[in-house]
Amino acid sequence: MSGVGDPATERRGPVSFTGQRDAVSAAGQYGGAGGAVSDLPRDALGAAKAEVGALARPAAVERASAALAQSRIVRTARLTLLPVGLENLDDLVRLKADPRVFEVMLHGVRTPERTREELEDDVDFWAVRGYGTWAVHLDGHAQRGSGEFLGIVGLMERPDGRGVALRYALWPECRGRGYAREAARAALDYAHAAGVRRVIGVARETNEASRGVMEEIGMTAAGEFRNQGHRMIVFESVR
Structure with missing residues (x-):
């Protein structure tokens, strides 16, 4: 069977980064007890942000991919x-x-x-x-x-x-x-x-x-x- 149609737009759900909070909390050790990310030295802050991204990205992509696959069933x-x-x-x-x-x-x-x-x-x-x-x-x-x-x-x-x-x-x-x-x-x-x-x-x-x-x-x-x-x-x- 076959036909003309308008191209469909692929709909993706929102992506959440559940690992981000723990990574930021752990990064607080660079600023001393109770230190916030904003208190970090610039190099340490950059390293902490990189760590956050590394931790969050695989899990977020995996969840988004799973949600997309389910939406097509x-x-x-x-x-x-x-x-x-x-x-x-x-x-x-x-x-x-x-x-x-x-x-x-x-x-x-x-x-x-x-x-x-x-x-x-x-x-x-x-x-x-x-x-x-x-x-x-x-x-x-x-x-x-x-x-x-x-x-x-x-x-x-x-x-x-x-x-x-x-x-x-x-x-x-x-x-x-x-x-x-x-x-x-x-x-x-x-x-x-x-x-x-x-x-x-x-x-x-x-x-x-x-x-x-x-x-x-x-x-x-x-x-x-x-x-x-x-x-x-x-x-x-x-x-």
Whole structure:
């Protein structure tokens, strides 16, 4: 699935430096008993500030990184969506090599080498855009690496220039259970919340299942084009 949207702004929470107070307190020894940082000789003050920065920075960065990672996990009633990582490679190789899943996708089935390249691109896309592709797991309480892997859902920049697009690809065994619709709706909501005003989706005219998913999550037909002899329907969501 694929589409044009405004670039999202990555939102980061405030950073706190919990180690700073202890470091400043310890630095008071340079000014004698009960000495304040302002009482320090200039060289000692500089050393104390450097020590504060050295102590605070790793912990703050770690906390900010953890908070950012958590903000990108999406949970629905039955599913957990986790940003893709290298730990998903084996599952993705199987998924993208299956013609039942990827024959109708842009560029068709993938080789293992191509799948690895795309995964690395997906990881980079998350870092730059603040949104991207998720691995879909069955189990609303799944942690990374647990819960049955159902497929992928997410957002990509279409190489044909049409913009930011919603895509989803789940195992055929998942059909008829509403998992694609549930995952696609969650990804679409995330995109708009992240600041992407317009998201599109593309499906072959003959792919009634995919078209049905987009219609059910509120996307509307907005155009068409032909690709390798197939009539492609463009859907959009604008908020």
